[in-house]
Amino acid sequence: MFQLFHKVNLDWLGYRKFFILLSTTIMLAGLASALTRHALPGGTEAFNLGIDFKGGTVVTADFKQRPSAEEIRDRLHSTGISDPIIQPVTDKPGEVLIRLPKLESDENANAEESQVVVGRKKVEDALTAFGTEVGVNDPFPGEGNAFKIVGTDAVGAVAGAALRNQAVAVTLLALVGILLYIAFRFEWTYGAAAVIAVFHDVLITLGFFSIFQFEVNLTVIAALLTLVGFSVNDTIVVFDRIRENLRMHRRSTLYDVTNDSINQTLSRTIITSGLVFLSVLAMVLFGGEVLRGFSLALLIGIVFGTYSSIAIASPIMVWWQQRIEAGGRAQAAPAGTRGGGGARQRQTSGQGGAKANAAAR
Amino acid sequence: MKKNLLQRIIIIALVTLAALWVVIGPRHKPAAKDFTLAGLNDTLRQNIHLGLDLRGGSHLVMQVQVPDYLKRVTENVANGVQTVARDAGYNVKSVRPEINGNSYRVVLEAEDNSKIQEMREQLPNKVNDLGSNVWQSSASGNTVTWEMLDRAKDELGTRATKDALKIIDTRINAIGVAEPTLQEHGAANSHQILLQMPGMSDPERVKKLIGEQSRLELMKVVGPNNPAPIQTYPTEEAAIASLGGKVPQNRRVIPYDERNEPTTAGEQPAPKPGEPKSWIVVESPAIVDGSELRSADAVQASPTGGDEGYHINFTLKPTGAQKFGTWTGQNVGAYMAVVLNDRARSAPFIKSQITDSGQITGNFSKDSANDLALTLRSGALPAKLVYLEERTVGPSLGQDSIRAGVTACLVGLFLVILTMVVYYRWSGINAVVALLLNTILTLAGLIIFDATLTLPGIAGILLGIGMAVDSNVLIFERIREEMHGGKTVPAAIDTGFARAFVTIIDTHVTTIISSLFLFVFGTGPIRGFAVTLVLGLVANLFTAVFVSRTIFMWELSRKQKRVGASGITLSI
Numbered sequence: 001m002f003q004l005f006h007k008v009n010l011d012w013l014g015y016r017k018f019f020i021l022l023s024t025t026i027m028l029a030g031l032a033s034a035l036t037r038h039a040l041p042g043g044t045e046a047f048n049l050g051i052d053f054k055g056g057t058v059v060t061a062d063f064k065q066r067p068s069a070e071e072i073r074d075r076l077h078s079t080g081i082s083d084p085i086i087q088p089v090t091d092k093p094g095e096v097l098i099r100l101p102k103l104e105s106d107e108n109a110n111a112e113e114s115q116v117v118v119g120r121k122k123v124e125d126a127l128t129a130f131g132t133e134v135g136v137n138d139p140f141p142g143e144g145n146a147f148k149i150v151g152t153d154a155v156g157a158v159a160g161a162a163l164r165n166q167a168v169a170v171t172l173l174a175l176v177g178i179l180l181y182i183a184f185r186f187e188w189t190y191g192a193a194a195v196i197a198v199f200h201d202v203l204i205t206l207g208f209f210s211i212f213q214f215e216v217n218l219t220v221i222a223a224l225l226t227l228v229g230f231s232v233n234d235t236i237v238v239f240d241r242i243r244e245n246l247r248m249h250r251r252s253t254l255y256d257v258t259n260d261s262i263n264q265t266l267s268r269t270i271i272t273s274g275l276v277f278l279s280v281l282a283m284v285l286f287g288g289e290v291l292r293g294f295s296l297a298l299l300i301g302i303v304f305g306t307y308s309s310i311a312i313a314s315p316i317m318v319w320w321q322q323r324i325e326a327g328g329r330a331q332a333a334p335a336g337t338r339g340g341g342g343a344r345q346r347q348t349s350g351q352g353g354a355k356a357n358a359a360a361r
Numbered sequence: 362m363k364k365n366l367l368q369r370i371i372i373i374a375l376v377t378l379a380a381l382w383v384v385i386g387p388r389h390k391p392a393a394k395d396f397t398l399a400g401l402n403d404t405l406r407q408n409i410h411l412g413l414d415l416r417g418g419s420h421l422v423m424q425v426q427v428p429d430y431l432k433r434v435t436e437n438v439a440n441g442v443q444t445v446a447r448d449a450g451y452n453v454k455s456v457r458p459e460i461n462g463n464s465y466r467v468v469l470e471a472e473d474n475s476k477i478q479e480m481r482e483q484l485p486n487k488v489n490d491l492g493s494n495v496w497q498s499s500a501s502g503n504t505v506t507w508e509m510l511d512r513a514k515d516e517l518g519t520r521a522t523k524d525a526l527k528i529i530d531t532r533i534n535a536i537g538v539a540e541p542t543l544q545e546h547g548a549a550n551s552h553q554i555l556l557q558m559p560g561m562s563d564p565e566r567v568k569k570l571i572g573e574q575s576r577l578e579l580m581k582v583v584g585p586n587n588p589a590p591i592q593t594y595p596t597e598e599a600a601i602a603s604l605g606g607k608v609p610q611n612r613r614v615i616p617y618d619e620r621n622e623p624t625t626a627g628e629q630p631a632p633k634p635g636e637p638k639s640w641i642v643v644e645s646p647a648i649v650d651g652s653e654l655r656s657a658d659a660v661q662a663s664p665t666g667g668d669e670g671y672h673i674n675f676t677l678k679p680t681g682a683q684k685f686g687t688w689t690g691q692n693v694g695a696y697m698a699v700v701l702n703d704r705a706r707s708a709p710f711i712k713s714q715i716t717d718s719g720q721i722t723g724n725f726s727k728d729s730a731n732d733l734a735l736t737l738r739s740g741a742l743p744a745k746l747v748y749l750e751e752r753t754v755g756p757s758l759g760q761d762s763i764r765a766g767v768t769a770c771l772v773g774l775f776l777v778i779l780t781m782v783v784y785y786r787w788s789g790i791n792a793v794v795a796l797l798l799n800t801i802l803t804l805a806g807l808i809i810f811d812a813t814l815t816l817p818g819i820a821g822i823l824l825g826i827g828m829a830v831d832s833n834v835l836i837f838e839r840i841r842e843e844m845h846g847g848k849t850v851p852a853a854i855d856t857g858f859a860r861a862f863v864t865i866i867d868t869h870v871t872t873i874i875s876s877l878f879l880f881v882f883g884t885g886p887i888r889g890f891a892v893t894l895v896l897g898l899v900a901n902l903f904t905a906v907f908v909s910r911t912i913f914m915w916e917l918s919r920k921q922k923r924v925g926a927s928g929i930t931l932s933i
Binding site: 060062092120135136137148149150151152153154155156158159162163166167169170173174175177178181182185218219221222225226228229230232233236237240241244264265267268271272274275276278279280282283285286287288290291294295 | 414422547548551562563747748749750751752753754755756757758761762764765766768769770772773774776777780781784816817820823824826827828830831834835838842860863864867868870871872874875876877878879882883884887890894
C-alpha cells in the first residue's frame with residue numbers, strides 16, 4: 001500500500017518552546033501591524049474593513065469599453081466624490097468595482113439614508129460622461145460607449161457597526177458552546193486548551209489580514225467561524241486518541257501518550273488538511289471576487305489550525321493537566337488520602353521522567 | 362450478517378432514490394422531456410431556491426424611526442387631551458407635548474387647580490393611547506404631566522414596525538413585485554424591516570413608493586367665508602404675523618398652491634422645495650385625516666386630457682363621513698383646505714353639506730396619480746423609514762457567481778477524488794461514493810427545509826465535503842493501523858469503524874454546535890453558510906459511517922465466498 005507517514009516517532013512536545021516562540025512572533029507581528037497602522041496619522045486602518053462593517057457603497061458597473069481607472073477616478077473627483085477606489089475586475093474585461101468611502105455623517109439618522117440613496121445615484125450621474133446608461137438586461141447599443149450598473153452594495157455606518165458587533169458576539173458564543181461540549185466529553189483542561197488554540201488561529205489569521213490589508217467583510221467572518229470549527233475538529237482528533245491511549249496504557253506518562261497520539265494521527269492530519277487545503281485553493285483560484293476574502297482567510301486558517309492542534313493545544317493541555325496533578329498531590333499528601341485521582345497521577349508522573357524518556361530515544 | 366447486509370443495502374437504495382427524486386424530480390406530473398438533460402437542469406433550478414446573490418435582485422433593509430413615531434403619538438395624545446378636556450368643560454389653559462431627548466411628555470396646564478385630580482383620573486378613559494400602561498401621570502399645582510414609560514416605548518416601536526410592514530406589503534403588492542420577501546429583521550427592538558425582491562435590479566421606484574408619506578388632511582381655513590376671497594398671505598412671515606407673531610397650538614401655517622396655477626407637466630405630488638405662491642392659516646387638528654379614508658382612486662379629469670390632468674377622488678369611512686358631514690353642515694360658506702403632506706393642494710368653499718367624498722385636484726400625471734392614490738389607500742406610514750442597506754445584484758453578476766462557485770466545487774471535488782483514489786486505491790472509490798451521496802443528500806435537505814442556496818451556502822457545501830473526506834480518512838487510517846497491528850481484515854474493519862466513530866461524533870457535534878449558533882444568531886451570508894454546513898454534517902453521519910461501512914461489508918462478503926474468511930485481503 002501507498003503510505004506517507006508510517007511509524008513516525010517524533011517528540012513533538014519537546015519542541016514546544018520553539019512552537020510557542022514561533023506563534024508568539026507571528027501574533028506579535030500581526031499585533032504590531034494593527035497597532036502601528038492604527039496609531040500612524042494618515043496611515044491605513046488596522047484592518048481593511050469592507051463596507052459590511054464600516055458602511056459605504058460599492059457600485060459594480062459594466063462598460064462596453066472600460067475607461068482606465070484614472071479616467072473614472074478623475075471623473076468621480078470632479079463630481080465631488082473625494083476618495084473613490086476604482087478596481088477593475090480581472091476576469092471580466094468591461095467590469096469595474098467603484099468603492100465610495102463612507103459619506104460624511106452628521107451624526108443623525110439621515111446620514112444613514114443618504115449613504116444608501118446617494119451612492120448609486122452619484123456614480124450613475126458621473127459615469128454618463130463616458131457613455132449612455134442602458135438597463136441591466138438590455139444589450140449595449142451598436143455605436144458609442146455605454147455602461148450599465150450590474151450591482152450595488154450600500155451599507156450605512158450604523159448598520160455596519162451592528163453587523164460587526166453581531167459577528168464578534170456570535171463567534172464568542174460559539175466558542176463557549178464548544179468549550180462546554182469538550183469539557184463535558186473530556187476534561188475542562190482539554191476544552192480550555194482547544195479554545196486557546198482556536199483563539200491563536202483566529203488571531204494569527206486576523207494578523208495576516210492586517211499585515212497584507214486583505215479586505216475584511218462578512219464572508220471573512222463566515223470563514224473565521226469555519227476555521228473555528230476546523231481547528232477544534234483537528235484538536236479533538238488528537239485529544240480523542242490521547243483519551244483512548246490513556247485507557248489502554250495506564251502506565252505511560254501523559255507526555256509520552258500525547259506524543260504517541262500525535263504521531264499516530266499524523267497521517268490522517270496531513271491527508272485531511274491537505275485535501276481541505278486543496279479544495280480551498282480551488283476556491284481561491286476559481287471562486288470569483290465575491291468569495292476571495294472567504295477563501296483567503298480559510299487558506300491561512302487551515303495551515304495554522306492544523307499546526308495549532310499539535311503545537312499549541314497539546315502542550316497547553318499537558319502543562320495544565322500536570323500542574324493540576326501536582327497541586328492535587330501537594331494537597332492530597334498531608335491528608336494522607338489517595339483518592340480517585342490516583343490512577344491519573346501515575347499517568348502523568350511529571351516531566352523529569354518524560355525528559356529522560358525523550359533523551360533515551 | 363447476510364440478512365443484515367441486505368437490509369442496509371435496501372435502506373441506502375431507498376434513501377438515495379428519495380433524495381434523487383427530491384433534487385431532480387419534477388414537481389408536476391412527469392413528462393418525457395423532464396428526463397432530458399435540459400429538462401433535468403430546469404427542474405433543478407425550480408427545486409432549489411437560489412438566494413438573491415445568485416439569481417439577481419435587490420435587498421433592502423430599512424429601519425422605522427421610532428422616535429419619529431413616539432413624537433407623533435405624543436402630539437396626537439396632546440391634541441386629544443386638549444379636545445376632550447375642552448369638550449368636557451374643564452378650564453384648560455394649554456396642553457402641550459414636551460419632547461426632550463428620550464423623554465416624551467404631555468403637559469396640561471389648567472386655569473386653576475380645582476379639578477386637577479379629576480382630570481388626571483378621567484382623561485385617560487376618554488383619550489386614545491393615554492392608558493396607564495403607556496403613560497405615568499403626576500399632578501402638581503395646576504398642571505398634570507403624563508410621561509411615557511420606557512417599556513411602552515419598545516411596545517409602541519414594535520407596533521409601528523408591524524404597521525409599517527403591513528403598509529409596505531400593500532404597496533409592493535399593488536405594483537406587482539414578484540415573490541417579494543418582507544419580514545422583520547435584526548435583533549428584537551431594532552425595528553428593522555427586510556425587503557427582498559428577486560429579479561429587481563433597480564429598486565428606485567419601489568423605494569420611492571415605500572418612502573412616500575402621503576398624509577391627507579382636510580382642514581378649516583381661517584378667514585372670512587365665501588363670497589369673500591380666501592384669506593391668503595404672500596409669505597410665511599406675514600401669515601405668522603397675522604397670528605400675533607407666534608403660531609398657537611390650534612393653528613398651523615401651511616403653503617398653498619393656488620388653483621388654476623399653471624403647473625409643469627408630470628408634477629410630483631410630494632412637496633417640492635421652492636417658494637409657493639401664497640400661505641394660509643388653518644385650524645388644527647384637522648377635521649378628518651387620511652386614517653378615515655375608505656378609498657382613493659386616480660381619475661382622468663377630462664377624457665381628452667392626455668397623460669396629464671389626473672385627479673384623485675376619495676371617499677371616507679362611516680366614522681369620518683359622520684364627522685365630515687356634521688362639520689360641513691355647520692360651516693357652509695367656509696373655505697376648507699385639502700392638505701397633502703403639509704401642503705394645501707386646493708381650498709374650495711363648502712357649498713352645502715358633504716358627507717363622504719372629495720377630490721384632490723392638481724395636474725397629476727397618470728403614474729403619479731396612481732402611486733398617490735395607492736399610498737393614500739394603504740394609509741400613512743407610522744413613521745419615517747431610513748434605508749440601512751441596499752444591495753442589488755444584476756442577473757449577469759449572479760450567473761457569474763454561480764459559475765464561479767460551481768467551478769470551485771467541481772475542481773475541489775475532482776482533486777479530492779483523485780487524491781483519495783491514488784492514496785487509498787479501491788477503498789478510495791468507497792469514499793467517493795459516500796462523498797457524492799453526501800452532496801445529493803445535502804441538496805435534498807436544502808429543498809426539504811425550503812432553505813435558500815446562497816454563495817456562502819456553496820462554500821458551506823464545499824466545507825461539508827471537506828469534513829466528509831476527513832471522516833473517511835479517519836476510518837481508513839484507523840483500519841490500516843489495525844491491520845498493521847496484526848488484525849485480520851474483518852476485525853480491522855470492525856475496530857477501525859468503532860474507534861473512528863467516537864472521533865467522528867465528537868468532531869461533528871462540535872462543528873454542528875458552532876454552526877447552530879451561526880444559524881440562530883447570524884444573518885444573511887453567515888446564515889446561508891451555516892445551513893448547508895449543518896445539512897452536510899448530518900448527511901455525513903449517515904454516508905461516512907453507515908454507507909461506507911456497508912460497502913466494506915459487501916466487499917468482504919463477496920471475497921469471503923471466493924477465498925474463505927482467513928485469506929481476505931483489502932485494497933486500502
